[in-house]
Amino acid sequence: SQTIHQWPATLVQPVGSPLSLECTVEGTSNPNLYWYRQAAGRGLQLLFYSVGIGQISSEVPQNLSASRPQDRQFILSSKKLLLSDSGFYLCAWSVIGPGQGRTGELFFGEGSRLTVL
Amino acid sequence: QKEVEQNSGPLSVPEGAIASLNCTYSDRGSQSFFWYRQYSGKSPELIMFIYSNGDKEDGRFTAQLNKASQYVSLLIRDSQPSDSATYLCAVNLSGGSYIPTFGRGTSLIVHP
Numbered sequence: 001s002q003t004i005h006q007w008p009a010t011l012v013q014p015v016g017s018p019l020s021l022e023c024t025v026e027g028t029s030n031p032n033l034y035w036y037r038q039a040a041g042r043g044l045q046l047l048f049y050s051v052g053i054g055q056i057s058s059e060v061p062q063n064l065s066a067s068r069p070q071d072r073q074f075i076l077s078s079k080k081l082l083l084s085d086s087g088f089y090l091c092a093w094s095v096i097g098p099g100q101g102r103t104g105e106l107f108f109g110e111g112s113r114l115t116v117l
Numbered sequence: 118q119k120e121v122e123q124n125s126g127p128l129s130v131p132e133g134a135i136a137s138l139n140c141t142y143s144d145r146g147s148q149s150f151f152w153y154r155q156y157s158g159k160s161p162e163l164i165m166f167i168y169s170n171g172d173k174e175d176g177r178f179t180a181q182l183n184k185a186s187q188y189v190s191l192l193i194r195d196s197q198p199s200d201s202a203t204y205l206c207a208v209n210l211s212g213g214s215y216i217p218t219f220g221r222g223t224s225l226i227v228h229p
Contacts, residue, residue, distance in 0.1 A: 034216075042221065043205075043219050043220060043221035043222060044161070044205070044219040046216065049216060090160055090161070104149055104151075104209045104216065104217055105151060105163050105166055106151075106153075106161075106163065106207070106217060107163065108160040108161050108162070109160060110159075110160055111159070111160040113158075
């Protein structure tokens, strides 16, 4: 069966410090991968998605970046965190395409709660 | 801008009652519709998806889709305190990107 792991679960970082969140998926190949952010009391905001190795699409201009160095690995980074980067970050995967009988159900990791002070 | 709207709630129902959660969407060409449940402090988990007009039942959950009126709803029968959570509606918009747009969620409280 497919599993998704995300870490770290919780982190507190000072403003201006770097960030690296990592996500890996097991049990499937060539998944679509996503990074979402959920601010307190807000909905899910899509940050990045990837349909393959090295293919990253950004949805929102910001000081964050994403990379996909391997098929089932997705990394969210920042060189200098802002206070507004605080939130609950969620990695997700999906298998898409009508030919596969799926049309975009997302499966989420456990989430990473980031507090920027 | 293509949107997915939900009443933020909270929706409070007594244990054993039917909880009805609603979602409207603006993109008439939307293809797929999902309901996720999110417990406080946890990540969302998929509970239902529906693609065709009408009802789809899975245990105590029923998803209802009306594309003409552009709404999708989730009914929870025999509500339990363990159903207390935020329910997120997600819609795959037209264009074939298969990237869902989420509503902000409805908070459901089931009281004993």
